[in-house]
Amino acid sequence: MSQKLYRHVLRDAWSVTWRHPALWIFGAFALFMGQSQFFYSLGGLFKITSLGTSAATIASQSREWFLPVISPNSWLQVFFGLIISFGCIALLGIFSFMVVQAQGAIMSAGDFVFRKRLYSFKASWHAALEHFWSVLGLLIIKVIAAALIATGIYSIQNVVGTVPHAWWPKFLFIFGFVVLALADIMVTFIALYATCYIVLEKQRISSAINHACSLFARHWLASIEIGVIFLVANVVMAFVANLVFAILFVPLLYFAVLMKAATGLLLPIVAINLIILFGAVWTVAAIYTTWFYMSVVILFDHMVSDTPVSKVIRFLQHIVARRS
DSSP: OOTTTTHHHHHHHHHHHHHHHHHHHHHHHHHHTTTOOHHHHHHHHHHHHHHHHHHHHHHHTOOSSSOOOOOOOHHHHHHHHHHHHHHHHHHHHHHHHHHHHHHHHHHHHHIIIIISSSSHEEEEEEEEHHTTTHHHHHHHHHHHHHHHHHHHHHHHHHHHHHSSTOOOHHHHHHHHHHHHHHHHHHHHHHHHHOOOOHTTTTOHHHHHHHHHHHHHHHHHHHHHHHHHHHHHHHHHHHHHHHHHHHHHHHHHHHHHHHHHHHHOHHHHHHHHHHHHHHHHHHHHHHHHHHHHHHHHHHHHHHHHTTTTOHHHHHHHHHHHHHHH
């Protein structure tokens, strides 16, 4: 195998991501299903814009709202309150559907581009729709496994807290954390490979999980290596997102001050600024997520054909070959 496999995977995935910006729409929603759990990704995105949300909280205490405060003083207001509540529930349902559907759509697009040598946004959407319930079931299993891992880490932390001066709780914490971290890596990659088997190979969820476990067992070291690469990429993406936020924040702050002086309004200007900041950060994360899933599709194809060899194993083989 070429020494540049990982570089080729990341380069080819970026080429497709940049050439087809329509896929960023899928990436914008698949972000919340990403490499980690749904709410963890959601919290991370809002943490990046924590300064902006703090400003929104302060502005929300003002009386400069477009709509009056609704209190249930009449049946008409209760009716409008129920409509708003059901509307929020419907929007949450649509958003949740898009989160699940988007991951399958990105991988379907990768299937069309890398295997069939054609690109179709519409065909990718319809192909993913056929596997929606299987991907959703896999997500539920992944969330349950992640919750068990998080519970294990929390339990270990409680043990350390009960005996703060003894040495063995610290050893238990380090050992347990390493074990649970490896379990989290295993769950993450098995879930990704299982999704590939569902979307790309058209398998049922039970068969996909079995094949994904077998694939990870054959290429676990290579999976960890590419996982380290993605970990570094996550750090770079977070830095870029914060940089974009910082670059936009200063001119938007001056814009808000000028518009406040000119119009006397604050809340509409703050809302516009937050939409711009949030949209810019979301776009960066969407591009990264699209690139990540395209990389997974390419890597999956290599692993199915048994071409990847861990760089660690390859390095050891090179040393043995030189000595012999």
